[in-house]
Amino acid sequence: MTATTPVLELVEVTKHFGAIKAVDGVSFAVMPGECVGLVGDNGAGKSTLVKIISGYHPQTSGSMQIQGQRVSFASPSDSRQHKIETVYQDLALVEQLDxxxxxxxxxxxxxxxxxxxxxxxxxxxxxxxxxxxxxxxxxxxxxxxxxxxxxx
Ligand SMILES: Nc1ncnc2c1ncn2[C@@H]1O[C@H](COP(=O)(O)OP(=O)(O)OP(=O)(O)O)[C@@H](O)[C@H]1O
Ligand SMILES: [Mg+2]
Known part of the structure; x- marks a missing residue:
């Protein structure tokens, strides 16, 4: 790993739900210290992409690397082991619990x-x-x- 190794890199990631192409060949890299925004219309596939990165959905094709190592996540706990966490825009709290x-x-x-x-x-x-x-x-x-x- 060098100083220029991306923290996270996606290459040609796709996600299909049956006939729906929710994510269609997304590639990008996040460098150390970078703060990256993902912008798109309603239904563009932002949430689906975040769910792939956080291990909630398996991608249909393409690959993901973390600090230069190829990863594949079977569950959110796999992605958490790589220090990936999702913070939701609403509070997402269960009011009845402490x-x-x-x-x-x-x-x-x-x-x-x-x-x-x-x-x-x-x-x-x-x-x-x-x-x-x-x-x-x-x-x-x-x-x-x-x-x-x-x-x-
Ligand atoms: N679990 C699912 N099963 C089937 N289709 C899905 C599923 N999740 C998302 N989709 C479809 O995938 C596409 C992308 O949806 P997604 O929620 O990722 O978009 P988004 O960019 O987050 O939209 P928004 O800005 O409205 O939050 C949409 O056509 C959506 O209907
Ligand atoms: Mg969304």
């Missing part, structure tokens, strides 16, 4: 046997969520409060 449950939505922590038994490690999630929020200067008086009970 802060920690929202924080770990889709990447919940389980106790020892919990993954098998679907038993969540709420204590660990609460304390890690609190630590991360404190790190960015947000203090939540009551971590058990549901999102609907909190102000903006």
């Amino acid at each position: 802060v920690a449950a929202n924080f770990f939505l889709g990447r919940e922590k389980y106790t020892g046997w919990g993954r098998l038994l679907r038993y969540l490690d709420r204590k660990v999630m609460q304390s890690q969520a609190r630590e991360e929020l404190q790190r960015i200067g947000i203090s939540i008086p009551r971590m058990r409060a549901t999102v609907s009970e909190l102000s903006g």
Whole structure:
């Protein structure tokens, strides 16, 4: 890897949903430190492209490289391992759940046997969520409060 290796590079990526060509041969590179915007009409394929990059949809053809290494993602957790994360334009919070449950939505922590038994490690999630929020200067008086009970 050199200083000019793209952080992310897509080559001729396509995505078909049956007869619909949602993404049709997209190629671009993102260099270190670059902030790239993706612009297009409604239905142009922006969201689909983001979903491919974040491992939610497999592409129909084309390839993706991260720091010069070819990657293929079977799931969002694969793309997360490469430090790819999607931040949605709406808050995308579940109002009925507390802060920690929202924080770990889709990447919940389980106790020892919990993954098998679907038993969540709420204590660990609460304390890690609190630590991360404190790190960015947000203090939540009551971590058990549901999102609907909190102000903006
Ligand atoms: N899961 C799906 N199944 C079938 N077709 C889909 C699916 N997701 C998206 N499409 C189609 O793919 C095309 C691209 O949609 P996409 O949502 O990626 O566009 P977009 O650029 O994000 O649009 P917008 O600006 O409205 O958000 C559209 O024709 C859409 O109907
Ligand atoms: Mg969209």
